[in-house]
Amino acid sequence: MVVSPSTMAAVRHSGAVPNAEYLLSAEGVRKEFPGVVALDDVQFQLKRGTVHALMGENGAGKSTLMKILAGIYIPDKGEVRLKGVEIQLKSPLDALENGIAMIHQELNLMPYMTVAENIWIRREPKNRFGFVDHAAMFRQTDELFQRLNIDIDPEIQVRELSVANRQMVEIAKAVSYNSDVLIMDEPTSALTEREVEHLFRIIRDLRAQGIGIVYITHKMNELFEIADEFSVFRDGRYIGTHASTDVTRDDIIRMMVGREITQMFPKEEVPIGDVVLSVKNLTLNNVFHDVSFDVRSGEILGVAGLVGSGRSNVAETLFGVTPATSGTIELFGKKTDIVSPTVAIQNRMAFLTEDRKDTGCLLILSVLENMQIAVLQDRFVKGGFVQEGSIEATCEDMAKKLRVKTPNLDERVENLSGGNQQKVLIGRWLLTNPKILILDEPTRGIDVGAKAEIHRLVTEMARSGVAVIMISSEMPEVLGMSDRIMVMHEGRVTGFLNRDEATQIKVMELAAQ
Amino acid sequence: MNTNAAEATAPLATRARRRRVPPELSIFLVLIGIALIYEILGWIFIGQSFLFNSQRLTIMILQVSVIGIIAVGVTQVIITGGIDLSSGSVVGMTAMIAASFAQASTWPRALYPSLTDLPFFIPIGVGLLIGLAAGFINGQLIARTKIPPFIATLGMMVSARGISKWYTKGQPVSGLTDQFNFIGTGIWPVIVFLVVALIFHIALRSTRYGKFTYAIGANLQAARVSGINIEAHLIKVYAIAGLLAGLAGVVTAARAQTAQAGMGVMYELDAIAATVIGGTSLTGGVGRITGTVIGTIILGVMTSGFTFLRVDAYYQEIVKGLIIVAAVVIDVYRQKKRAKH
Numbered sequence: 001m002v003v004s005p006s007t008m009a010a011v012r013h014s015g016a017v018p019n020a021e022y023l024l025s026a027e028g029v030r031k032e033f034p035g036v037v038a039l040d041d042v043q044f045q046l047k048r049g050t051v052h053a054l055m056g057e058n059g060a061g062k063s064t065l066m067k068i069l070a071g072i073y074i075p076d077k078g079e080v081r082l083k084g085v086e087i088q089l090k091s092p093l094d095a096l097e098n099g100i101a102m103i104h105q106e107l108n109l110m111p112y113m114t115v116a117e118n119i120w121i122r123r124e125p126k127n128r129f130g131f132v133d134h135a136a137m138f139r140q141t142d143e144l145f146q147r148l149n150i151d152i153d154p155e156i157q158v159r160e161l162s163v164a165n166r167q168m169v170e171i172a173k174a175v176s177y178n179s180d181v182l183i184m185d186e187p188t189s190a191l192t193e194r195e196v197e198h199l200f201r202i203i204r205d206l207r208a209q210g211i212g213i214v215y216i217t218h219k220m221n222e223l224f225e226i227a228d229e230f231s232v233f234r235d236g237r238y239i240g241t242h243a244s245t246d247v248t249r250d251d252i253i254r255m256m257v258g259r260e261i262t263q264m265f266p267k268e269e270v271p272i273g274d275v276v277l278s279v280k281n282l283t284l285n286n287v288f289h290d291v292s293f294d295v296r297s298g299e300i301l302g303v304a305g306l307v308g309s310g311r312s313n314v315a316e317t318l319f320g321v322t323p324a325t326s327g328t329i330e331l332f333g334k335k336t337d338i339v340s341p342t343v344a345i346q347n348r349m350a351f352l353t354e355d356r357k358d359t360g361c362l363l364i365l366s367v368l369e370n371m372q373i374a375v376l377q378d379r380f381v382k383g384g385f386v387q388e389g390s391i392e393a394t395c396e397d398m399a400k401k402l403r404v405k406t407p408n409l410d411e412r413v414e415n416l417s418g419g420n421q422q423k424v425l426i427g428r429w430l431l432t433n434p435k436i437l438i439l440d441e442p443t444r445g446i447d448v449g450a451k452a453e454i455h456r457l458v459t460e461m462a463r464s465g466v467a468v469i470m471i472s473s474e475m476p477e478v479l480g481m482s483d484r485i486m487v488m489h490e491g492r493v494t495g496f497l498n499r500d501e502a503t504q505i506k507v508m509e510l511a512a513q
Numbered sequence: 514m515n516t517n518a519a520e521a522t523a524p525l526a527t528r529a530r531r532r533r534v535p536p537e538l539s540i541f542l543v544l545i546g547i548a549l550i551y552e553i554l555g556w557i558f559i560g561q562s563f564l565f566n567s568q569r570l571t572i573m574i575l576q577v578s579v580i581g582i583i584a585v586g587v588t589q590v591i592i593t594g595g596i597d598l599s600s601g602s603v604v605g606m607t608a609m610i611a612a613s614f615a616q617a618s619t620w621p622r623a624l625y626p627s628l629t630d631l632p633f634f635i636p637i638g639v640g641l642l643i644g645l646a647a648g649f650i651n652g653q654l655i656a657r658t659k660i661p662p663f664i665a666t667l668g669m670m671v672s673a674r675g676i677s678k679w680y681t682k683g684q685p686v687s688g689l690t691d692q693f694n695f696i697g698t699g700i701w702p703v704i705v706f707l708v709v710a711l712i713f714h715i716a717l718r719s720t721r722y723g724k725f726t727y728a729i730g731a732n733l734q735a736a737r738v739s740g741i742n743i744e745a746h747l748i749k750v751y752a753i754a755g756l757l758a759g760l761a762g763v764v765t766a767a768r769a770q771t772a773q774a775g776m777g778v779m780y781e782l783d784a785i786a787a788t789v790i791g792g793t794s795l796t797g798g799v800g801r802i803t804g805t806v807i808g809t810i811i812l813g814v815m816t817s818g819f820t821f822l823r824v825d826a827y828y829q830e831i832v833k834g835l836i837i838v839a840a841v842v843i844d845v846y847r848q849k850k851r852a853k854h
Contacts, residue, residue: 341737377739
């Protein structure tokens, strides 16, 4: 039986809450995105008054599941039950009205409104003239904060609050909806230790009131401190659920990574040449610190680490997108200030960015226009005029070599699949004949076939003497392709592993300290 | 047109570039349609032809040439995802300043009595330089301080108008040399418009400048990562728009054989309208000069058509507003359709 949200709301308000075994459960959930299966036949059960952690590597499917539970994504298959009653959530508001509130990693508060206004938005208390009753609103907020032991002035604007306090406001807002289920996405990622303590006290209070909390984290020690149970996901599949008192850290890591490397990587041993890029004590204030490494020609340096470890920021700094605050970069033995991408390209660097849509593709332009844009900086232009014939022929050859599937070069890039868009972007950089190639998540969100082709291309580049830095969240890719692996954690390099000594477990240990 | 590329399994097979239907075709058909409606209404109500009157056709384009010159610059600004509200005021400012260097010695009240009867290229050069400077300031403001183009050019719009009033304390500048006035006579404004349009049509299509302009409008971040110096390029684009507004100011003064501080009021909006009617997208990355030329002519046809049918000027403006909005609605719809698989 499917019950509409309004019926559920009526049931909730009447107080006659059905007393099912699980507060929230999901069964057989499947969610597909173009080119990838994000979740396949996944299950999840949240008990009343517990904190349930979701664990897994990047891309394991935790976020997708959480977004389904919060009404942001609609599953392709499977059912979600709230207190034993099947529900179909159509929007986050829908979820909220059913008593499921989510606290996002990127907080969704309005900076120029007061704390109280943020909490009671859409539900402002009114006076008898129909105007907002601010006094009542502040009073309500005070009561709410007292209940939660939060010490924030309801009358100040949110932009004046620290990240931790904003998080508290978000939590208070979720509680104010009388939510039964709170979903927290890495709530501690921006908090100091003391703030984390405070947050955990609040979470324990909520738990004692019977609220169920879904808690996503990458931090192992938090799991043992706050979670009662945890579920592990891997590659979009459900692996298992355990009580957190039953297991050790190593057990969890094994569950998270415990797959054999099934894909074949076309890694070849190629002669490794001189150091072409040498980075010393590179720092970008508040983002990453003291990053030092060398890359040699022909070498593939893998960079592993969890989301938020600062990997992509290092790449952006190397390429001049966000110039460093201190530290040095030496290119071909010469100290170089890379103050902009233009300088980086002049120094034979290329950078395939993490976010294809935001910083890669010129979506509304054609394949040709996307491919040629970087190389036009210094080639295929005479007296300001683009040499249309030769650039077209060159792009055509490149598209063929990369096996880009497109009807022709005039097709808009947004009409191509993710894998083919990625190939167009790789083509853009190959045309510039780089000596140093930085790849940030080169195979994210693309299908297996295109992945293998991109791996083949990267190998080929290395063989031709290019130094490759490859950031990837996919363990098999990092382990399969890299000569050396640099692991980062919270803005610092935590270690280097050589190809022969690197294993998934060793990488995870360095990445999730 | 909306081939689902993901399903097309064959890698590109042929080198033959498929010539797709030019996107201007639809707007060109709109132009023909509007003209035909006037033609029919003309026969019904006035008893004469709208189109088969070469004098009317000339005037039709003549009166929008100045708008067209501005619109060529505005098109480039809008392709980068920006906007230029200052062009009308820059027209007024450059018209005043250029005219003050174009006065004849026979005129008793010359602004600079020692600088009369100068050869025509001096006032024209001065006008172009003033326009270029205004555009350069716009570009610097936008690129360096990162304030929105709307605000930067709004400031220039107000200040430039102020300068044109302050320059002569509101007095018109008259008694211009015949040499100078020449470029405003006959069909010369039309020729200037079409030459400017041709130059920048080629620049946008075939030069690196053009490719970078589209790239910046399509995705600023991606363009930056691809090595384009965004700041320098935006300054160039706004400077060109200012230069063209300056040219439009010179032509306006020459055509009127005098300059007044109120010249060019609302021209920036007509230019934006012509650009948008011509298919340039306000979100950036899309647009062609040919479309803008057609959009400009549509504005001209509408105006002279109304006059021809002896429609009240009030109604003219009401309908003009509706047509501009309709053009953008169609554009938004068209963009959506193209993006779909």
